[in-house]
Amino acid sequence: xxxxxxxxxxxxxxxxxxxxxxxxxxxxxxxSVKTRPRQSFPEKLKFIxxxxxxxxxxxxxxxxxxxxxxxxxxxxxxxKLGQTRGVAILSAVNEGKPVAEYSPLEVKQSVVGYxxxxxxxxxxxxxxxxxxxxxxxxxxxxxxxxxGASKRIK
Numbered sequence: 001x002x003x004x005x006x007x008x009x010x011x012x013x014x015x016x017x018x019x020x021x022x023x024x025x026x027x028x029x030x031x032s033v034k035t036r037p038r039q040s041f042p043e044k045l046k047f048i049x050x051x052x053x054x055x056x057x058x059x060x061x062x063x064x065x066x067x068x069x070x071x072x073x074x075x076x077x078x079x080k081l082g083q084t085r086g087v088a089i090l091s092a093v094n095e096g097k098p099v100a101e102y103s104p105l106e107v108k109q110s111v112v113g114y115x116x117x118x119x120x121x122x123x124x125x126x127x128x129x130x131x132x133x134x135x136x137x138x139x140x141x142x143x144x145x146x147x148g149a150s151k152r153i154k
Contacts, residue, residue: 002028004061004097006052008084011035013048017059029059041080045087052091064092068103 007014016030033051035044056064066088069081092099 001063002059002061003063003065004056004059004092005065005067006088006092007067008048008081008088010041010044010048010080010084011037013052013084013088015052015055017055017061029055031055041083045083048084049087049091052088053095056091056095056097061097063100064088064097065100065102066092068101068106 002017002019004015004017011034013033014030015032017028018025019028033048035047039047066085069078069085089099089101
């Protein structure tokens with residue numbers, strides 16, 4: 001099974017594709033969609049949508065996992081994040097892909113085993129979850145590979 005995980009953000013939307021084969025989980029591809037500061041918000045949404053569609057078509061995931069919203073005190077930021085999540089979900093649905101949504105807490109629990117893990121703990125477990133060896137430095141963009149791993153683990 002191939003899963004595309006999406007960590008939405010209006011300035012930077014991270015994504016990753018993981019694949020499970022015979023019980024082994026491996027990273028197929030990861031990256032991010034970075035919008036330009038001078039783009040209007042609607043232009044940013046269109047750019048994110050177009051890039052996610054292109055990535056979905058290139059890597060053809062079986063399912064898509066999107067990070068759910070966290071509690072935010074800034075209403076304007078929360079609204080923008082919600083709209084960006086909507087674009088991510090719409091891109092998957094328009095490509096005929098089933099969508100699963102996971103909270104940041106659920107992702108941490110499934111990957112690290114503890115929902116309140118520190119970023120350092122999370123990074124090491126994320127790397128191990130996607131097949132990296134201990135001691136190997138792995139740069140992971142956002143929380144996207146664990147989203148795919150969360151889908152597999154659940």
